[in-house]
Amino acid sequence: MPEGHTAQHRQVGDVIMKVEDVSLSFGGVRALDNVSFDVREHEILAIIGPNGAGKSSMLNCINGFYHPQEGSIYYKGNRRDTAKTFEAAEEGIARTFQNIALFKGMSTLDNIMTGRNLKMKKHLFWQALYFGPALKEEMEHRAKAEEVIDFLEIEAIRKTPVGRLPYGLQKRVELGRALAAEPDLLLLDEPMAGMNYEEKEDMVRYILDVNDEFGTTIILIEHDMSVVMDISDRVIVLDYGKKLAEGTPDEVKGNQDVIDAYLGVSHD
Amino acid sequence: MFYREAGQFKTSYQDDQAIFPILQDKVAVLALVAFAYVIPFFANEYWLQAILIQFLVFALAAIGLNLLMGYAGQVSLGTGAFMAVGGYACYKLTTNIEGMNVIVAILLSGGITAAVGILFGLPSLRIKGFYLAVATLAAQFFILWLFNKVGWFVNDNPSGTVTAPPREVFGVLVSGAQATPEARYWTCLTFLVIFAWIATNLVRGRIGRSWMAIRDMDIAAEIIGIRPLRTKLTAFAISSFYCGVAGALMVFCWLGSVETEAFDLFNVSFPVLFMIIIGGLGSIGGSILGAAFIVLMPIFLVNFPPMIGIDIATDFQKHIEEIIFGALIIFFLIVEPEGFARLWQILREKLRTWPFPY
Ligand SMILES: Nc1ncnc2c1ncn2[C@@H]1O[C@H](COP(=O)(O)OP(=O)(O)OP(=O)(O)O)[C@@H](O)[C@H]1O
Numbered sequence: 001m002p003e004g005h006t007a008q009h010r011q012v013g014d015v016i017m018k019v020e021d022v023s024l025s026f027g028g029v030r031a032l033d034n035v036s037f038d039v040r041e042h043e044i045l046a047i048i049g050p051n052g053a054g055k056s057s058m059l060n061c062i063n064g065f066y067h068p069q070e071g072s073i074y075y076k077g078n079r080r081d082t083a084k085t086f087e088a089a090e091e092g093i094a095r096t097f098q099n100i101a102l103f104k105g106m107s108t109l110d111n112i113m114t115g116r117n118l119k120m121k122k123h124l125f126w127q128a129l130y131f132g133p134a135l136k137e138e139m140e141h142r143a144k145a146e147e148v149i150d151f152l153e154i155e156a157i158r159k160t161p162v163g164r165l166p167y168g169l170q171k172r173v174e175l176g177r178a179l180a181a182e183p184d185l186l187l188l189d190e191p192m193a194g195m196n197y198e199e200k201e202d203m204v205r206y207i208l209d210v211n212d213e214f215g216t217t218i219i220l221i222e223h224d225m226s227v228v229m230d231i232s233d234r235v236i237v238l239d240y241g242k243k244l245a246e247g248t249p250d251e252v253k254g255n256q257d258v259i260d261a262y263l264g265v266s267h268d
Numbered sequence: 269m270f271y272r273e274a275g276q277f278k279t280s281y282q283d284d285q286a287i288f289p290i291l292q293d294k295v296a297v298l299a300l301v302a303f304a305y306v307i308p309f310f311a312n313e314y315w316l317q318a319i320l321i322q323f324l325v326f327a328l329a330a331i332g333l334n335l336l337m338g339y340a341g342q343v344s345l346g347t348g349a350f351m352a353v354g355g356y357a358c359y360k361l362t363t364n365i366e367g368m369n370v371i372v373a374i375l376l377s378g379g380i381t382a383a384v385g386i387l388f389g390l391p392s393l394r395i396k397g398f399y400l401a402v403a404t405l406a407a408q409f410f411i412l413w414l415f416n417k418v419g420w421f422v423n424d425n426p427s428g429t430v431t432a433p434p435r436e437v438f439g440v441l442v443s444g445a446q447a448t449p450e451a452r453y454w455t456c457l458t459f460l461v462i463f464a465w466i467a468t469n470l471v472r473g474r475i476g477r478s479w480m481a482i483r484d485m486d487i488a489a490e491i492i493g494i495r496p497l498r499t500k501l502t503a504f505a506i507s508s509f510y511c512g513v514a515g516a517l518m519v520f521c522w523l524g525s526v527e528t529e530a531f532d533l534f535n536v537s538f539p540v541l542f543m544i545i546i547g548g549l550g551s552i553g554g555s556i557l558g559a560a561f562i563v564l565m566p567i568f569l570v571n572f573p574p575m576i577g578i579d580i581a582t583d584f585q586k587h588i589e590e591i592i593f594g595a596l597i598i599f600f601l602i603v604e605p606e607g608f609a610r611l612w613q614i615l616r617e618k619l620r621t622w623p624f625p626y
């Protein structure tokens with residue numbers, strides 16, 4: 001893993017998202033229990049916790065896929081927790097999923113191009129002719145998609161249907177689709193799960209580069225502690241839906257509750 | 269050997285995204301279209317009237333259904349009803365509005381059908397798959413029932429039939445009983461060529477990608493900003509537009525005079541569904557191939573066995589036909605959901621590297 005990453009290239013800025021007293025239940029299961037935290041511009045914020053702690057549920061609340069019963073989420077001053085899922089994308093939030101959610105029947109390129117759909121405006125008439133403004137627009141966005149493909153080094157699989165790709169590459173394409181949207185806030189749900197050492201190393205490099213080069217704010221869920229400690233500016237620990245601790249990687253590492261609940265118990 | 273990409277360098281994204289990136293494909297398709305245009309000079313009237321025009325009409329409808337089902341993933345059994353809306357709308361327009369150009373009327377009928385399609389597509393936000401199929405089936409029965417019941421739709425004709433009035437384009441009669449089969453054939457062919465081209469454009473651009481995204485993983489699609497309802501309704505609208513135009517052509521250029529029965533489940537909805545399953549879900553070319561197959565197969569079964577000296581009874585032919593269709597549909601659904609189009613693609617991949625695959 002790249003050692004010694006610090007926030008030297010970018011300035012962690014103001015608070016861009018406020019999560020306030022969010023609670024979410026499924027029947028009797030309290031997936032999130034009064035969770036509050038802030039997200040600052042340009043930071044890499046890690047959410048960790050044992051299985052079933054509510055990490056994915058938290059991301060789902062942020063992009064409007066789940067609607068918490070209590071509490072509120074404000075993003076850039078707008079209320080998020082009651083908004084529709086597709087509006088998250090319009091506000092500049094993109095994400096990847098714990099279980100890959102690619103468009104299986106489409107090629108790598110088309111998957112990445114869908115990430116740019118929102119930015120394409122030419123209407124039906126021009127689309128039908130594939131000519132003039134629509135063609136020009138399509139080519140501009142193709143060029144953008146190619147930048148993402150270059151960045152993630154997936155030129156060779158451009159035209160391959162993603163269903164035929166190995167797992168590690170699928171994860172990379174999914175990141176590509178999220179990046180193609182040029183998000184301000186990127187939510188990554190276990191982007192390195194199931195990868196070998198080299199693949200993880202690549203993924204870490206991409207995440208850091210995105211954060212450095214584009215200043216993208218990143219919320220990252222990850223089980224690999226060495227990665228989390230290395231790349232995140234701040235860490236939030238969830239356990240049974242409750243926020244157990246929050247702080248810099250070092251602070252969290254030294255927190256006795258965290259050691260008891262998480263680090264000490266499951267060390268895979 | 270002659271089918272190669274070698275030497276055809278793509279120097280821009282535009283070349284790379286062309287409909288036929290390989291020159292040989294482009295030439296072959298253009299040659300095929302040109303050939304289709306000269307067919308009337310040597311085909312007899314029976315072939316034009318009974319087979320080729322029917323094929324063109326169904327190919328257009330199959331493209332329409334494929335946009336909805338193959339690309340946007342929304343199941344529909346209402347094809348017959350949507351074609352009926354197109355056919356009846358065109359009849360009402362041409363008979364009630366003095367001097368309306370028939371081509372304009374056909375396009376407007378497509379527009380009216382699109383509106384009806386949007387209405388019946390509304391449930392698709394809530395229901396999927398089998399349940400959506402049942403909802404569209406209800407549309408199928410309801411619309412045909414309505415056309416049968418309400419005399420207004422047939423201008424209160426007591427026989428309940430609609431008959432295409434004779435109409436001209438550039439001084440040539442293209443619809444009604446007096447129009448020559450050649451003129452009707454060329455009219456249908458031109459519609460098919462233009463709308464197949466438009467469909468190809470739609471599916472390789474933003475709209476097509478949003479349809480496929482909804483089809484493949486609707487949650488992920490929504491999370492990258494694709495609005496499910498709007499996207500599905502666009503698919504219903506455009507698909508129905510195609511079916512409506514095909515329905516108008518069916519009345520005006522093929523059958524000339526119809527009752528609602530011509531559009532029922534077994535005459536239209538199922539055959540068109542089979543066309544896209546056999547031809548290939550999610551393929552424009554496959555839709556056309558599938559239509560050709562379903563239209564030609566029965567004719568082949570009638571003519572081929574006697575040619576090689578085998579005599580089979582007519583009702584037995586019907587059985588063979590059903591067995592073949594059934595077997596093919598099961599084969600394509602289970603083994604190769606992408607249909608003939610995929611088999612063709614595999615063949616092409618082999619051909620490209622032949623004779624040295626490695
Ligand atoms: N859609 C749902 N319906 C019912 N229960 C759910 C749903 N989503 C999450 N849960 C429950 O909420 C709790 C938190 O789940 P969540 O997926 O957020 O955990 P997680 O921290 O992401 O776990 P993991 O590390 O396994 O991914 C679990 O008990 C889970 O069973």
Ligand SMILES: [Mg+2]
Pocket residue numbers: 055056057098189
């Ligand atoms: Mg999870």
